Amino acid sequence: MALLELRDVNTYYGNVRALKDVSLKVDEGQIVTLIGANGAGKSTTLRTVSGLVRPQSGEIVFDGAPIHRMPAHRIVFQGLTQAPEGRQVFPTLTVNENLNMGAYSLGNDREAVEANRERVYRLFPRLAERKAQLGGTLSGGEQQMLSIGRALMARPKLLMLDEPSLGLAPLLVQAIFDTIRAINEQGVTILLVEQNARAALRLADYGYVLETGAIPLEGPAEALLHDERVRKAYLGEA
Ligand code: ATP
Numbered sequence: 001m002a003l004l005e006l007r008d009v010n011t012y013y014g015n016v017r018a019l020k021d022v023s024l025k026v027d028e029g030q031i032v033t034l035i036g037a038n039g040a041g042k043s044t045t046l047r048t049v050s051g052l053v054r055p056q057s058g059e060i061v062f063d064g065a066p067i068h069r070m071p072a073h074r075i076v077f078q079g080l081t082q083a084p085e086g087r088q089v090f091p092t093l094t095v096n097e098n099l100n101m102g103a104y105s106l107g108n109d110r111e112a113v114e115a116n117r118e119r120v121y122r123l124f125p126r127l128a129e130r131k132a133q134l135g136g137t138l139s140g141g142e143q144q145m146l147s148i149g150r151a152l153m154a155r156p157k158l159l160m161l162d163e164p165s166l167g168l169a170p171l172l173v174q175a176i177f178d179t180i181r182a183i184n185e186q187g188v189t190i191l192l193v194e195q196n197a198r199a200a201l202r203l204a205d206y207g208y209v210l211e212t213g214a215i216p217l218e219g220p221a222e223a224l225l226h227d228e229r230v231r232k233a234y235l236g237e238a
Helices: 042-050 072-078 095-101 110-123 125-129 140-152 170-185 197-203 221-225 228-234
Strands: 002-013 016-027 031-035 057-062 080-083 158-162 189-194 206-211 214-220
Touching: 002 042, 002 189, 016 031, 016 042, 016 189, 016 206, 016 214, 031 042, 031 170, 031 197, 042 057, 042 072, 042 080, 042 158, 042 189, 072 080, 080 140, 095 110, 095 140, 110 125, 110 140, 110 170, 125 140, 140 158, 140 170, 170 189, 170 197, 189 197, 197 221, 197 228, 206 221, 214 221, 221 228
Parallel strands: 031 189, 031 206, 080 158, 158 189
Antiparallel strands: 002 016, 002 057, 206 214
């Protein structure tokens, strides 16, 4: 069953049409990846789903309800959160306080907040060790973990990740991808935007290729890994 579906979504920045009739589906329980070059519209797709930018036309349905006219915070309440590109942690708040910021949709349910925090700390033991440290003093990899952890605090059904491997050392990239798999195994459906197409397709069930705002190619991730066009354009093969 599709947990998230975009149907013919068009998003503009002024006169620039950044998304052109984008249609895609994320089935419940899956990891779906959206790959593409710089400026292809990957972040715009996630921002449109999150309600941070409005589509000019098309429909977005999440968990059976249309969300394309919902304010961003209501979309979070529905169970859809995003870990933004470039980490964007609050530098002057501690790790614990950063996590609290992700839990506002749980209201005053302190028990639920604490249970989620424990779950995040189990996924990211390094964050637990640094819970009193200021966000701005963490390493790049730790900030990435915190950004993902914060998005998990709302206990989402669907987590969207924008370039979680960006700027990380290879060893950390693997660790982040392993954690994404662990999050998925806990029952969270994942929509993953990545420039690291090979790693993303190895992790995902299904993939979409985005080129200048449109989707020319989609398929099971395994098939895309072996697709000649994908290999040439995105996997650096001759
Ligand atoms: P990147 O990996 O570099 O973030 P991307 O695939 O996520 O690339 P987007 O950031 O979604 O691409 O950008 C899609 C297009 O929209 C690009 O042509 C970009 O220049 C344009 N664009 C993005 N944000 C804005 C904005 N706030 N105002 C105007 N144009 C924008």
